[in-house]
Amino acid sequence: MSIVTKAIGAIIDPLFGVVDQVVEDKDKANEIKRQLQSQLVDARSKELDARMQVVLAEAGGESWLQRNWRPILMLVIVAIVANNYLVAPYLGAMFGVGLTLPLPQSLWDLMTLGVGGYIAGQTAERGLATWQQGQVAKEQAKTGRLANEIDARVQ
Secondary structure, eight states: OOHHHHHHHHHHHHHHHHHHHHOOOHHHHHHHHHHHHHHHHHHHHHHHHHHHHHHHHHHTOSSHHHHHHHHHHHHHHHHHHHIIIIIHHHHHHHHSOOOOOOOOHHHHHHHHHHHHHHHHHHHHHHHHHHHHHHHHHHHHHHHHHHHHHHHHHHO
């Protein structure tokens, strides 16, 4: 989760509370909160799209290293983790030797961000697609009703 997302999350809940306190009409308050949520989803979608464009530009780059540095980095970190928590303990238990490599907190954070970012990106992408399909379905239903009303008036 990005710092911006955390900051927005820290602001939005109190903001919803203020909306509930200030706006007496519950329907109007819910509409305001829905609009705020919609704007947040749009902003998050734009942020994810910008990140995706960077990754796609790297993936489509001319250099092999440019296309593959992120996966290589993640594989190296995973190899260190596997060594430290799987290979070295077993070697130590069986043969009395086991070399562990220090993994600084920043690399843990990077691995968490890489794996978590991938999972969050996939989740957000699916959620956004579902939300957009719902919006399209609403518009189609609205258009269908208008068409039916027009047909009824014409006849």
